[in-house]
Amino acid sequence: MKWALSELNKFRGSQVDFLETIDLSASLKKREPSIIDISPIKVNGFLEVDEIGYYAHMTIETILTVPSSRSLEPVEMPLNLLIDEEYMTPRQYDALKDVSEDDKSLIIVLEKDLIDLTEAIEDFILLNLPLQVLTEEEKQSTELPxxxxxxxxxxxxxxxxxxxEAASTIDPRLAKLSDFFKEDEQ
Structure with a gap:
């Protein structure tokens, strides 16, 4: 999932389609120890090349195995993500005009003459790890451990x-008033 810019520039004004299956389990497990397993990742998309920069659009599909938040039992979760990234060389980035700072912050400035989409795929998978993972039994059960x-x-x-607790607790400043009503009842 790496392309040299010199190779991509041959496709200026068009796009490079790709459909690959990659295995990033070792690097993802190293970056996030809670990942038990991840199936090979199916990546389908394209890289569009023009004078302004390089635009990557891709969908990824994989099955992620992570521990349950309650019982630590392994849970398999399908993961389908849509990824859009915009890359520019430092020269292209500096030449930008009439672009807001917010829009500029979304652009990835290339440090090398190379686009590596595996980094973006890894980052998106890690950013989309769920905080709460439950087994099917835990989802059905209303009883908490x-x-x-x-x-x-x-x-x-x-x-x-x-x-x-708030309803049964009387403000100490008003405690004398509660005695006031008791005297009237007798």
Whole structure:
């Protein structure tokens, strides 16, 4: 998934289509130890070459195996991502006019005369790792894990507990007023 700029410049004004299967499991596991396994990644897309720069558009498909957030059981998750990247040489970047700083920040300035899409693919996979992963059984179960002196509680349970506690707690500044109503009842 690497192209020399001299090779790509032969296709100026057109695009280079690609359909490849790559294996990035070793480098992804090194960068993110929580990844148990990742199947070979199917990459389908194109690189468009023009005077302004190099535009890469691709879709990736793979199956990622990561531990469950609750039980640490391995969970296989299909991952389908759409990736768009814009690359420019330093000379092309410096020649940009009428482009806002926000738009300029999205452009990747090439340090070498080489475009390596595997770096972008790795970065997108790592950025799209889910924070919460559950097995099918854990998704179906409403019971959260617990042990002898601990238990997992949901945010909703905490809110209900806080609201109940707040309703039963009397502000010490107003405690005398609660005695006022007790005298009238007798």
């Amino acid at each position: 617990k042990g002898d002196f601990w238990q997992v509680v949901s945010e909703d349970d905490i809110k209900v507990e806080q609201e109940t």
